[in-house]
Amino acid sequence: METISNAVLSSWELNPWILIPTAIFGAIYARGWWHLHRRAPDRLGLSQLAAFFAGLITIVIALLSPLDAFAGWLLTIHMIQHLLLMMVAPPLILWGAPYLPLLSGLPRRFSINGVGPFLSSAVLRRIARFVSHPVFCWAAFISVNVAWHLPAMYELALRSPTWHRVEHFSFLSTALLFWLPIIQPRPWVTRTPRWMILPYLILADFQNTALSAFLIFYDRVVYQTYAAAPRITNLSAFEDQAAAGAIMWVASSVFFLVPLGLITVELMSTGRKVRRSIKSDIDPIGPITRAEPAKLDLLSFPFVGWLLSWPPFRRSAQVLMFVLALIVVIDGVAGPQMTAMNLAGVLPWTHWRGLMVLALLAVGNIFCFACPFNFARQLGRRILPARWSWPRRLRSKWIAIALLLLFFWAYEAFSLWDNPRATAMLVVGYFAAAIAVDGLFAGASFCKYVCPIGQYQFFQSLISPVEVGVRNLAVCGTCKTHDCIRGNDQQRGCELQLFVPRKTGNMDCTFCLDCVHACPHENVSLLASVPGTQLVQIARSTNRRIKFFGRFDVAILIFLLVFAAFVNAGGMVLPVQAWEQSLQTSFGLESIQPILGVSYILSILIVPALLVTGCVWLSKTFGRIRGGWRRTISTFAPAFVPVGFSMWLIHFSYHLLSGGQTALPVIQRAAMDVEINILGAPNWSLSGAMPSLDWLPSLNLLLLDLGLLLSLYLGWRIASRFNLSFAQTVRLNAPWAGLSFVLYSIGVWIIFQPMQMRGMMMHSMH
Amino acid sequence: MMSIRKTYERILCHRWCYLLPVLLLLLPLINTARADGGVVLCRRKATPFDITVFSAEMPLRPGPADLSVLVEQTQEHSPILNAQVLIELEHEAEVIIRTEATRSQARNKLLYCTLINLPAAGPWKMKVLVRRGNDAAEILSDLVVLPPRPVLLSYWQLIAAPPLIMTLFVFNQWLRRKPFNSQSTTRIARATGLNFEG
Numbered sequence: 001m002e003t004i005s006n007a008v009l010s011s012w013e014l015n016p017w018i019l020i021p022t023a024i025f026g027a028i029y030a031r032g033w034w035h036l037h038r039r040a041p042d043r044l045g046l047s048q049l050a051a052f053f054a055g056l057i058t059i060v061i062a063l064l065s066p067l068d069a070f071a072g073w074l075l076t077i078h079m080i081q082h083l084l085l086m087m088v089a090p091p092l093i094l095w096g097a098p099y100l101p102l103l104s105g106l107p108r109r110f111s112i113n114g115v116g117p118f119l120s121s122a123v124l125r126r127i128a129r130f131v132s133h134p135v136f137c138w139a140a141f142i143s144v145n146v147a148w149h150l151p152a153m154y155e156l157a158l159r160s161p162t163w164h165r166v167e168h169f170s171f172l173s174t175a176l177l178f179w180l181p182i183i184q185p186r187p188w189v190t191r192t193p194r195w196m197i198l199p200y201l202i203l204a205d206f207q208n209t210a211l212s213a214f215l216i217f218y219d220r221v222v223y224q225t226y227a228a229a230p231r232i233t234n235l236s237a238f239e240d241q242a243a244a245g246a247i248m249w250v251a252s253s254v255f256f257l258v259p260l261g262l263i264t265v266e267l268m269s270t271g272r273k274v275r276r277s278i279k280s281d282i283d284p285i286g287p288i289t290r291a292e293p294a295k296l297d298l299l300s301f302p303f304v305g306w307l308l309s310w311p312p313f314r315r316s317a318q319v320l321m322f323v324l325a326l327i328v329v330i331d332g333v334a335g336p337q338m339t340a341m342n343l344a345g346v347l348p349w350t351h352w353r354g355l356m357v358l359a360l361l362a363v364g365n366i367f368c369f370a371c372p373f374n375f376a377r378q379l380g381r382r383i384l385p386a387r388w389s390w391p392r393r394l395r396s397k398w399i400a401i402a403l404l405l406l407f408f409w410a411y412e413a414f415s416l417w418d419n420p421r422a423t424a425m426l427v428v429g430y431f432a433a434a435i436a437v438d439g440l441f442a443g444a445s446f447c448k449y450v451c452p453i454g455q456y457q458f459f460q461s462l463i464s465p466v467e468v469g470v471r472n473l474a475v476c477g478t479c480k481t482h483d484c485i486r487g488n489d490q491q492r493g494c495e496l497q498l499f500v501p502r503k504t505g506n507m508d509c510t511f512c513l514d515c516v517h518a519c520p521h522e523n524v525s526l527l528a529s530v531p532g533t534q535l536v537q538i539a540r541s542t543n544r545r546i547k548f549f550g551r552f553d554v555a556i557l558i559f560l561l562v563f564a565a566f567v568n569a570g571g572m573v574l575p576v577q578a579w580e581q582s583l584q585t586s587f588g589l590e591s592i593q594p595i596l597g598v599s600y601i602l603s604i605l606i607v608p609a610l611l612v613t614g615c616v617w618l619s620k621t622f623g624r625i626r627g628g629w630r631r632t633i634s635t636f637a638p639a640f641v642p643v644g645f646s647m648w649l650i651h652f653s654y655h656l657l658s659g660g661q662t663a664l665p666v667i668q669r670a671a672m673d674v675e676i677n678i679l680g681a682p683n684w685s686l687s688g689a690m691p692s693l694d695w696l697p698s699l700n701l702l703l704l705d706l707g708l709l710l711s712l713y714l715g716w717r718i719a720s721r722f723n724l725s726f727a728q729t730v731r732l733n734a735p736w737a738g739l740s741f742v743l744y745s746i747g748v749w750i751i752f753q754p755m756q757m758r759g760m761m762m763h764s765m766h
Numbered sequence: 767m768m769s770i771r772k773t774y775e776r777i778l779c780h781r782w783c784y785l786l787p788v789l790l791l792l793l794p795l796i797n798t799a800r801a802d803g804g805v806v807l808c809r810r811k812a813t814p815f816d817i818t819v820f821s822a823e824m825p826l827r828p829g830p831a832d833l834s835v836l837v838e839q840t841q842e843h844s845p846i847l848n849a850q851v852l853i854e855l856e857h858e859a860e861v862i863i864r865t866e867a868t869r870s871q872a873r874n875k876l877l878y879c880t881l882i883n884l885p886a887a888g889p890w891k892m893k894v895l896v897r898r899g900n901d902a903a904e905i906l907s908d909l910v911v912l913p914p915r916p917v918l919l920s921y922w923q924l925i926a927a928p929p930l931i932m933t934l935f936v937f938n939q940w941l942r943r944k945p946f947n948s949q950s951t952t953r954i955a956r957a958t959g960l961n962f963e964g
Contacts, residue, residue: 117941
């Protein structure tokens, strides 16, 4: 049996709230320390590295070890914990001279553009000078120490984990300030004479002595929590309090008096010039030059690169999706017409959509890579002439916009998700359209101008981390053949007429990798970067990319997909459905279709048009733009892709997470229908069961936050392209930022509403 | 060897390190049992045990509640580490929750802990059953679960993050503001087709 001492010693906690930030700080410091140590090993040595990490480890021990677990039962333990946070960790961290290593360890662009302006701001420097003045440091440390030892405050921290964290944070932060004038880490400079540190420490020790004496000599238990706590040692609550006071008195005095002695000796013996040269401290290392890292080249990775560029791999994925689509169609037509029992009621609406949107975030346009309609397109080319070129007047996104509007309306009006046969017919219609368009017209006209799913994928994949791009632009500059677009004897070029060096992110790219195989210089690859990078590049660019996104049809398609994200998700929340039914009742209508039709037109056409028009008017008025309504809309449209994408992601991943398990019984049922019994009898209980998703609102809110922040950033970048004054840039962008916030608020509201299920044997949940 | 090192460096030095703040933002999603005691909910003598029940946070509200139990021998006052502890909560609306509290879920290994999802506010009756060998005891206590906090208050960190980050960003841009450059404005305005006054 485990002993009590073992149980006590094993009471550690792996709290990610503390471990992850500590690890991140440690990693940034280590990276910066390495860069600086290579340049000036005498200025930043191993002792600094060791001291900084010892400080971090001390914090981890204080907050995650058994000290924290038993701090609520024994004041002595709690006192030791506080001493570690106030007297041990801060001087060690400051001894590591963390300012320059932390700054240098950050990504270079972030430290220059993100942190740099704050550090060089005159106002903030004045505030920093005030906050780091020894008088303020001393006063903050003492007042925080005294305030938290007042019985009411101490009890508050013991009763509430949140206030306990605030207490620890204030102890650590004011202690860092307190030890700053004593340690004087590089490049901190003070104009206060060094001898002032002596009364600084003596007065701090006086306060500590008074507080300790109060705890030792007070005749009652000060903190009632300890009087009620279980006694796991032989100490009574009163004795525990006296012991805690003694520890505070002796240990803290040592920490005050040792530096006091050292500084006294320093002042008396060496006569050293205390105030260091400002110049030498500010720039001790010299300029830091680091090359901007390139994007990750996925095709250069062993095996993964080979697999991705191996043509049969893509063909196999297409065959698999084609077979799945056929099975869905057959089951949709011939299978049971109850949604939760039919493959066409479950797989496309619950699983396929969720997986596609997750793939967009994690990888890229996987749908087009494994497009099941590719076979239909190839078939069309064989049985039909396929020789006309797509009409010039139709070379835009307007057909796709019309088809998407039709689809979103049909989805709501006919509850497509609840109608397996209609779903099957939709897939068949898609095959027919692919055969007809690519059978009559040359090139990939269906993909580029017609396919609504393709357009959805193209725009949402602007968020994706992976894109087809060139390894080295200089190679393309010397290329005379341009095989990537024209093709050659062995390999056709890009069917969608995209010239890789001038391509606009993933826009119109089906990830067919024809350009990869056609390039004679092996200069085209799959490049990975942080999700959203493509949009940032588009928002920053001042050249050709503007031309593509300056198109009005492109802008309208973006806004349609953004507003549809919120309308589509809003349509499944119960308050909206109840509101529609109440309208039907109050108007005395037999069918809900008129209400659905009017609310659809209002929510996806009229209200968005009014909102966008309002933004244009405000932007033009306050940003002082002359003319160009369409241009203004087109300019700012790309900024809305992230907030729209986050809503699609939240919506579809919700269905996947809540109904992911529903695929199994339906597959079992379909298999048994064709006499395949290997999967067993359908387990229909899975269709009614729903996993616990208590954590999902937080994740959804986080995704929406990230979408909003990226949209706001893109809006700002777009407005900043014009190099206007700061005030005019704000005025130009403010209406669009406001629209992003409106969409965000709608998204937050939707997240916390009870949702209607898809493909499950239950109607709704709360 | 060299290529592996290069690949490794490429990954480490890449802009993916910008994702670190995202990792930090993910922290609010982590919900684990803490149970380092907290506030004493009730303390009863049920021979041969002394049973103390803690809640990590007070007051209790609907949602996850972190309850932990300390079982001591009445005479020796030493914690018992090999008992079986069952917690049963009953709401007036006839909702009953039964769960086993274990030491493996507890951070403080002298405690038996469980994370219970309280579905509703109002008065609850709590029964704690402790078994160890042939000895068994149970205690009863009343709990009051207050109404839930408003949703926005429960998720205030995530809702406050965007305006806060946006404010910092705008301040950053204000600090980095550059003097007006009419030539550059004209060039980009020509590319976008927009014209600006003044």
